[in-house]
Amino acid sequence: MNPYVLCFALFLVGVYGVLAKRDLIKIILALGILGYAANLFLVLVGYRADAHYPILEPGVQLGPMVDPLPQALVLTSIVIELGTTALMVALAIRLFQKYGTFDISNIRRLRG
C-alpha cells in the first residue's frame, strides 16, 4: 500500500505546484511532477510482488509475471509529456519576450 500513498503524495505536490506557484517555469515543473505521478501509478499497477520478468525462457518455471503493458504505456506517455513540455517551454520563452517577466500575476492582459 505504501508506494501508492507516496505516489498520491507526488500527485498532490504536482497539483499544489500548478495551483499555488506564480512562476511560469515552476508551473511547468509542477506539471512534470503531476505527469510523473500518473506514470508511477501506471508502473505500480503493473507491478507484482516477487514476480518474474515477462519473457519465456526454456527451462524456467512459469510463475507470476510482471505486467509488461503498463511499462509500454508509460514509455508512450513520457514521449507525449516531452512534446507538451517542449511546447510549454517555448510558450514561456515567448511570453518572457513579450511581457519581460515569468510571473503570472503580471501576465494578465486577458480578463473578463
Added chain:
Amino acid sequence: MIPLLIAIPLGTAFLISLIGGKRDLVAAVLSLCSTAVVLIMSIVLFAGLHGHTLVYSVGKWPAPFGIVLVIDAFSALMLILIYTLALTSLLYAVPYLESLGRDWKFYALFMLMLSGMTGVIITGDLFNLYVFMEIGLLAAFALVAFGGAAEEYEAAFKYAVMGSVSSSFILIGIAVLYSASSTLTMAKIAETLPSLDPKLVGWVSALFLAGFGLKAAAIPFHAWLPDAHSSAPALISSMLSGVLIKALGVYVLIRLFFNVFGAPQMILSVVLVLGLISIIGGVLLAIAQWDMKRLLAYHSISQIGYVLIGIGLGTPLGLLGAVYHLLNHALFKGLLFYNAGAVEIALGTRNLKRMGNLTKLLPTTSNTSMVASLSIAGIPPFNGFFSKLILIIAAVQAGQPITAVLAVIGSLLTLASFMKVQRYGFRGERVIEKAEPIGWSMNAAMVILAVLCLATSLLVVPGIREVVLSPAVQAVMAKTGYVHLVLGR
C-alpha cells in the same frame, strides 16, 4: 479504409512540412484535397453502415489484446461534421492567413489537429484515445498561439496548463480502469465492469468527468475557453468551438458513460446539473461582453450545456436532442466565428461598440451572421430551434420541468445577447465609411455554413431523421450491442 481516415490527415501534415516549405499554396491545396477525400470517405462509410458497426484490428491483433478502430453510426456522423467544418475552415483560411501574414505551418498543424480528432472518434481503445487526444491538443495549443501576439501566447499557455492537468486526470483514470479490468479495449471493459465494485465506477467516472469535462469546457471547468477561443485566429476559434471541444470532450463522455459504463443514474444526474449550470452561467457571462469573439466563446459554454442536459436526461429523445444540437452548434458557431473574423479583417476591431451599419459594406457577412444569430437563439425555421425544442420536450417527458424551464430561460437570454450583436455590431447607427475587402473564398465558406444551418433543420423531418440521427442514437443507447459488435459475438 478505416485506418486511412487517420493516415490521410496525418500523412498530409508531415508531407506539408516536408515539401510545402516554400510554397503556401501547395500546402493549402494539399490540405483541402485530403480533407475533401476523408469527407467523402466518411460519407460513404456512413451511407454504407445500415446499423452495422465496422471494426478494424490494428496489426491483426484481435479485439481484447490489440487496438481496435470502431466506426458506428454515431462516430461516422461526428466525422462528417468535423470534416465539413474543416473544409469550410480551409476555404476561409487562404485569404485570412494572407491578411495575418502567416504561412504553411498553419496547414501542417491544422491537419495534425484533424488527425487527432479523427483518432479520438474512431478508436476503440482507451489508451489509444489518450494518445490521439494529446496529438489533437498539442496541435490546438500551437494553433491558439499561432497569431504571435502577447494575448495569444498567454491564452495558449493557460490552455496548455489546464489541458495537461486534465490529461493527467484522464491518464490516472485509465490506469485505475486498467488495473481493475486488465484490458484497455473499451468493449471488453464494458463487459467486465458489472462484476466489479460499483464504487470503482464512481471514482473513475469522477476522474473522467473532471478530465473530459475540462476539454468540453463545462462550468466549472471553463476558465480556459474564453481566452483560448477569443485569442486564436478566427478559423481556429471556429474549429475549437465547433468541433474540438465536442470531439475531445462531449463525444468521449457520451461514448464512455453510455457504451462503457452503461449510463449509471448517479453520473447522469451530475452531468445534468453541470449542463444546467453551464447553460445559465455561460449565457450570463456572455451577455456582458463587448468583445465579439469573447461573447461567442462564452456562448459555446452555454450551448455545450444544452448538449450536456440531453446526455444527462439519458432518454433516447434526450440523446437525440443532444446529438442534433451538437451538430447544429458546430455549424452556427463556426459561422459566427467566421463572421467575427471577417469583421476583424474589414474593420480591424472586435469591439461591438466600434462597429455599425455593416449591412452595406459587408452584405454577405452581415446576412450570414443574421442566419447564425437566429439559429443560435432558437428561432424557427433554423436548426437551433428544433434541437432545443427536442431537448425541452425530452426534459418534460423525463419529468424534469425545472430543466425545461431553465433551458427556455437560457434560450431567451441567448436571443437577447444576439440582438445586442446585431443591434450594435451589424446594424448599428455608427457610420463606418470604409472597410478592407475580404476574399471571395471567405464569403463562400460563410455562405456554405449558412445554407447548412437551414438545411440541417430538415433533419427533424421524420423520414430524414430516421436515416441520419436515429442510427447514431441507437448506436449509443444499445448498451450491450456495442460490446457484442466490437468483440465480434
